[in-house]
Amino acid sequence: MTEIETKRTVLLVDDDEDFLFQHRLHLETAGFNVLVAHGTKEAEAILAQQRPDLAVIDVMMENPDAGFTLCHRIRKQDASIPVILVTSVNSETGLDFTLSTDEQRSWIKADAFLAKPIRFEQLMREIDRVFSRPAVKV
Amino acid sequence: MDTLRVLVTDDELGMRLGVTRTLRDFSVCVPDVSGNVTFSVDQAESGEEALEKIDRNPPDILLLDHKMPGISGLDVLDRLADRETDMLTIMITAYASIETAVAATKRGAYDFLAKPFTPDELKSTIRKAAARLILAKQARRLAEEKRRVRFEFIRVLGHELKAPLNAVAGYLDILHNHQLGDNLAVYDELITRSLTRMDGMRKLIADLLDLTQIESGEKNRELAQVDLAMAAASAIEAVAAQAAERTVTVELHSIGPLMISADAREIEIIFNNLLTNAIKYNRDGGRVDVALQQAGTKAEITVTDTGIGMSEEELKQLFGEFVRIRNDKTRHILGSGLGLSIVKKLALLYGGDVNVESHPDAGSTFTVTL
Secondary structure, X not given: OOHHHHOOEEXXXXXXXXXXXXXXXXXXXXXXXXXXXXXXXXXXXXXXXXXXXXXXXXXXXOOOOHHHHHHHHHHHHOOOOOEEEEEOHHHHHOOOOOOOOHHHHHHOOOOEEEEOOOOHHHHHHHHHHHHOOOOOOO | OEEEEXXXXXXXXXXXXXXXXXXXXXXXXXXXXXXXXXXXXXXXXXXXXXHHHHHHOOOOEEEEEOOOOOOOHHHHHHHHOOOOOOOEEEEEEOOOOHHHHHHHHHOOOOEEEEOOOOXXXXXXXXXXXHHHHHHHHHHHHHHHHHHHHHHHHHHHHHHHHHHXXXXXXXXXHHHHOOOOOOOHHHHHHHHHHHHHHHHHHHHHHHHHHHHHHHHOOHHHOOEEEEEHHHHHHHHHHHOHHHHHHOOOEEEEEOOOOOEEEEEHHHHHHHHHHHHHHHHHOOOOOOEEEEEEEEEOOEEEEEEEEOOOOOOXXXXXXXXXXXXXXXXXXXXXXXXXXOHHHXXXXXXXXXXXXXXXXXXXXXXXXXXXEX
């Protein structure tokens, strides 16, 4: 196999230009192909064309739960694509979102949930974890 | 609709029944509070029973006979002295003497009814007590609401201040690790982006100071005769560079001086917010038209742009604090989310208002009356 074929592709979805810029850079440095989308619409256009190996999605975009909706649609379309949700929902709303209990996992259909601001190492850890375990059941 | 609970304490059954009957269909309308207040009446035939009932579930109004077998009305008041409660006590007494009145008042009674009293006298006393209770409740609710709004503001503000810091820290991290190799030119974009975020933060802090200035009230305002035409011209001058960058033409339409009594700094804030919005949310090569006119006793400022406009849904949220309309078209536009809420607050201060008309992809017109 050539190197290109072994590269994994990550879809980054966030309306925060700086987040996209910085994490695209980090992920590319770490050896990933990166696709970026500024919102649900762009992400869906990309998903209609290609299948990323992982999606990293911000929750609060055009509306406060856009990321949840997108995550749900990806799950319906192709449940084998792992999804990591990233959000400042915790600091913005005071709500506590984690995926540590079964009940939370049952309604947030994501493989991991990270609270912003996230450090890149944190995201990498989750990405490694996601790729080393079977996808969540839907 | 509020229901106030009344406990009538009297050893005479007739008195208890009479009060219950009188208040059964009685309702009070308290000014400034929506809906009528009605009453539900419970009874106690002795001071002991009353204390027991109050312990279990304190009523809003206690009608308390003074002279009862067992402990007296004044004794009941004594035992209630240490309790922290909103309950109002109305003493019922057959001997409406000054001494009883003084003694009861010292022990915290709110009012008196001298036996025998007519249903109307009872109603009028209850009406007074009810108004006081409801208004006290209302005041507490408002204070609580104010605290909540304040808290919410600070929480969101914290978030808004943290976001640019995080972004800049992220860029500095990349610079620090020389993550993009040795070509310095590649780093320019990171620096430009960092500076942009810091500019945004500076604008947020400036807006916050404006907001604080407005909310600090009258004492800091300096009212003088201000010519809106001149103020508009100098505000347009101030945003000229920003307009040139987007090749947006800004034009003032006025028929000479338009004097109003105002604080010059506040007028500057209004024009600045309206103009920067009209430029930011415009298209390249677009127009901004500023018109001034006298409308009755008020002055009217109209700022029309040829920008991206807003949907009905977006218009509804527009004047809230930290509200920024988020869609594909606004993604690259920076703002504090405070500008229009400031304009609105200022307009209200002048007994005026802000209105907006907007069509997606055609533009918006903001009309401020002062």
